[in-house]
Amino acid sequence: MEEHTGLPKTFEEFVEARKQGFLTVKEFKENGGKLAGCLCSYTPHEILDAAGVATVGLCGTSNETIPDAEKVLPKNLCPLIKSTYGFAYSDKCPYTYFSDIIIGETTCDGKKKMYELLAELKDVHILQLPQGQDRPYAKDIWYEEICLFREAMEKKFGVEITEENLRKAVKKRNRLRKALCSMYQLQETCPPALKGTEMMLALQQGTFTFDLEKQIANIENKVEQARKAYAAGERPVSASAKRILLTGCPSGGVIQKVGMVIENNGGVIVCLDDCSGERTNKLLIDENADDILRAIADRYLSIHCSVMTPNDGRIDNTKEMVEKYKVDGVIEVVLQACHTFNVEATQMRRMVEDAGIPYMKLETDYATSDSGQLETRIAAFIETL
Amino acid sequence: MYQVGIDIGSSAAKAAVLNEGKLVKTLLLDTGFSGRNTADRIYGMLEQEGITKENAAYVATGYGRISVPYADRTVTEITCHGKGSWFLFQENGTVIDVGGQDTKGIMLKNGRIMKFVMNDKCSAGTGKFLEVMTNRLGLTLEELSGLASLGNPVVISSMCTVFAESEVISLIGKGTPREDIAFGIVESVVEKVVQLISQVQGDQYFLTGGLCEDEYFCGRLSHSLKAPVKSMPEARYAGAIGAALLAEE
Numbered sequence: 001m002e003e004h005t006g007l008p009k010t011f012e013e014f015v016e017a018r019k020q021g022f023l024t025v026k027e028f029k030e031n032g033g034k035l036a037g038c039l040c041s042y043t044p045h046e047i048l049d050a051a052g053v054a055t056v057g058l059c060g061t062s063n064e065t066i067p068d069a070e071k072v073l074p075k076n077l078c079p080l081i082k083s084t085y086g087f088a089y090s091d092k093c094p095y096t097y098f099s100d101i102i103i104g105e106t107t108c109d110g111k112k113k114m115y116e117l118l119a120e121l122k123d124v125h126i127l128q129l130p131q132g133q134d135r136p137y138a139k140d141i142w143y144e145e146i147c148l149f150r151e152a153m154e155k156k157f158g159v160e161i162t163e164e165n166l167r168k169a170v171k172k173r174n175r176l177r178k179a180l181c182s183m184y185q186l187q188e189t190c191p192p193a194l195k196g197t198e199m200m201l202a203l204q205q206g207t208f209t210f211d212l213e214k215q216i217a218n219i220e221n222k223v224e225q226a227r228k229a230y231a232a233g234e235r236p237v238s239a240s241a242k243r244i245l246l247t248g249c250p251s252g253g254v255i256q257k258v259g260m261v262i263e264n265n266g267g268v269i270v271c272l273d274d275c276s277g278e279r280t281n282k283l284l285i286d287e288n289a290d291d292i293l294r295a296i297a298d299r300y301l302s303i304h305c306s307v308m309t310p311n312d313g314r315i316d317n318t319k320e321m322v323e324k325y326k327v328d329g330v331i332e333v334v335l336q337a338c339h340t341f342n343v344e345a346t347q348m349r350r351m352v353e354d355a356g357i358p359y360m361k362l363e364t365d366y367a368t369s370d371s372g373q374l375e376t377r378i379a380a381f382i383e384t385l
Numbered sequence: 386m387y388q389v390g391i392d393i394g395s396s397a398a399k400a401a402v403l404n405e406g407k408l409v410k411t412l413l414l415d416t417g418f419s420g421r422n423t424a425d426r427i428y429g430m431l432e433q434e435g436i437t438k439e440n441a442a443y444v445a446t447g448y449g450r451i452s453v454p455y456a457d458r459t460v461t462e463i464t465c466h467g468k469g470s471w472f473l474f475q476e477n478g479t480v481i482d483v484g485g486q487d488t489k490g491i492m493l494k495n496g497r498i499m500k501f502v503m504n505d506k507c508s509a510g511t512g513k514f515l516e517v518m519t520n521r522l523g524l525t526l527e528e529l530s531g532l533a534s535l536g537n538p539v540v541i542s543s544m545c546t547v548f549a550e551s552e553v554i555s556l557i558g559k560g561t562p563r564e565d566i567a568f569g570i571v572e573s574v575v576e577k578v579v580q581l582i583s584q585v586q587g588d589q590y591f592l593t594g595g596l597c598e599d600e601y602f603c604g605r606l607s608h609s610l611k612a613p614v615k616s617m618p619e620a621r622y623a624g625a626i627g628a629a630l631l632a633e634e
């Protein structure tokens with residue numbers, strides 16, 4: 001494993017935007033910046049914040065590096081996992097390339113086994129998640145993991161992670177969470193104040209901004225502007241657009257393929273119900289808790305994701321969202337070979353249909369080969385609403 | 386005022402013309418290489434009968450719906466098959482459309498689409514599968530059904546068209562009677578279709594698309610579904626008829 005300080009060998013072949021990305025991160029590192037790559041909503045960001053380490057989301061959302069990844073990983077694996085690994089393998093992502101460490105969790109089988117191979121290329125720290133939240137000792141196990149993580153980061157970066165800094169980090173992260181929730185809530189009105197895809201793109205951009213303060217400001221600005229424009233009578237979405245809740249696997253890789261297609265065919269995404277949405281971000285951390293580390297641990301463990309069993313909390317939450325956002329139809333995206341979301345889709349479908357709302361599941365990957373077919377299904381679904 | 390529906394499928398293009406709520410004309414063409422070309426040919430054929438932009442509204446559907454430049458709008462084949470089938474059958478049930486590259490199941494209730502399913506990228510259980518197999522046996526579709534009705538059960542287990550083709554080749558190699566192979570091929574399609582539409586089950590079914598006049602196929606489907614499967618010659622045009630119904634004046 002090598003620490004990267006220089007540029008990758010293939011740098012000269014990159015297009016301008018990518019070169020620029022590399023140069024920006026290189027500069028950040030040269031000025032003493034530390035960078036951790038994160039891949040999941042369960043990553044306790046506050047620990048890294050308090051260690052003075054910037055975080056960046058490395059969740060693979062592009063098909064580009066999948067052929068590279070398939071030299072090592074099996075074909076029949078979730079595209080998110082392949083794409084993420086492929087970026088590390090091919091040195092094509094500046095954030096992956098320059099990250100000092102990558103933080104993973106024992107979530108789904110594909111991811112946790114991929115980390116073993118990723119560890120050949122990068123320094124990786126794995127947090128072991130319990131398989132469910134309902135055992136009396138689950139919280140303790142996870143708390144122990146967080147303590148280990150804290151120690152590991154202190155050692156790796158030669159810093160002390162103080163209680164004061166943890167509290168500061170919690171406050172800041174809570175602000176980000178509140179800002180994100182106020183962005184999601186822009187969609188409550190009919191018609192909503194934003195296109196859902198605009199929101200998805202803003203979110204994606206956010207994960208690449210390593211200045212947290214700036215990230216919060218960007219979101220707050222966006223919300224402010226959208227509110228003003230709406231108050232001034234601007235309506236970016238037609239009032240007749242069908243209101244869609246998008247649930248399932250992380251949707252960052254299918255913004256074009258599913259998100260845009262929904263919004264180009266008479267629909268609008270009013271609720272983004274993947275793990276980067278309201279379900280996760282409405283969970284705040286008690287800033288004044290006696291044991292702040294415990295409070296951090298408890299909050300992260302309470303996130304509802306299909307990797308947990310049981311996971312009724314996700315279904316219950318979606319039920320609430322369907323009412324809150326006056327949803328006309330639910331579309332679930334399952335990434336190819338994602339067993340946990342795919343199986344859980346049955347429970348999701350039952351709940352949605354029992355609520356009298358049409359439901360459609362799409363299984364897809366990041367390739368464009370099924371775009372025509374997907375477009376027909378999405379357009380037809382919206383036509384029937 | 387005429388209402389014209391144009392359904393550009395992956396292998397066949399269909400057109401239907403309505404006048405005062407009645408079906409007055411249908412056309413059937415090979416889609417060929419260019420959907421755009423086919424669409425222009427349809428326009429020309431209708432023009433000769435006095436149906437033009439001046440006195441008609443056009444809606445395009447099907448996989449090539451975007452290649453009909455004179456269409457007033459496009460609607461997906463799901464909605465169109467649903468509407469068209471309701472026009473033809475006027476009863477609650479599930480529409481089964483075995484198309485050139487997609488197979489769909491559409492649950493209809495009081496003229497509304499309640500739910501639909503469509504096969505994924507794979508061509509098992511579609512017209513494509515039958516086309517590959519009939520070519521391999523050197524038969525037309527009618528001949529295949531005719532032979533199958535005389536055959537004894539042979540199982541073709543591969544779902545994938547490519548693997549199933551090799552399976553057929555090895556059956557031919559082993560000297561399995563053609564009737565039996567034909568039987569296996571039809572059953573394979575029936576099985577896949579039944580599996581696909583298990584989520585949109587109905588008390589009765591309506592078969593639309595290119596296989597609608599194939600009594601043997603209808604019979605086998607009905608046998609597997611344990612429910613009646615109705616069809617009629619016009620059902621081939623269900624998509625186009627649905628599109629025509631959606632063409633506003």
Ligand code: SF4
Nearest residue numbers: 039040041107275305
């Ligand atoms: S879907 Fe679950 S496992 Fe995947 S990133 Fe989100 S929380 Fe983590």
Ligand code: SF4
Nearest residue numbers: 078080108249335338
């Ligand atoms: S989408 Fe599913 S398979 Fe892919 S990384 Fe997330 S949990 Fe794992």
